[in-house]
Amino acid sequence: MSTTSSLDVDNNSNGSKFGAKKIIQTDENGRIHLAIPPRVLILPGVAFIVGATIGIVRGGRASSLRFLAENAHRPPRTVKGWYFYNKTKNYRVLLGGIKGAARESGKLVAISAGWVGIEEGLGALGGPWSEVKEVGAGLGTAALFCGAYRLPLKTARQTVILGGLIGGAVKVLDSAKQRLMKFEGGE
Secondary structure, eight states: OOOOOSSOOOBOTTSOBOOOOOOEEEOTTOOEEEOOOHHHHHHHHHHHHHHHHHHHHHHHHHHHHHHHHHTTTSOOOSHHHHHHHHHHHHHHHHHHHHHHHHHHHHHHHHHHHHHHHHHHHHHHHOTHHHHSHHHHHHHHHHHHHHHHHTOOHHHHHHHHHHHHHHHHHHHHHHHHHHHHHHHHTOO
């Protein structure tokens, strides 16, 4: 398989090598193959599912309470009235849940794509950046989270610290995984 890539840089002007991986490859028939890391597909997918679940619950609950508050002054008096009251309420709750799911899952997908993008970007830079890519991704994602949810300064500071700690924990876990794989391979 011959490899060509416009995204791949072998040497810079100093003659030092970058640690970038080949992303675009072509085979002998000229077909293009993309080497997409699995994390790029898994993290945003999981974030979508989690965000949709959170959004359905929060949006549905908020719509239910809003409907009850708007209609508390005029309760239905007949069986037919109660039927239409509950039917309308259920449709409003469903619509609110769908809107909430779209809003929350959109935010979480963007934030998780930010984590993956920052991590892969720092890894592609190579050198010392690839050693701290998990911590950088944690700090960058915390900053994205603060911006997406408009957190106040004190909470944003705590969020950035937590992002750094989570990035550090991911780095430690990744290092432990690499050691175990090396150990299993028979030093």
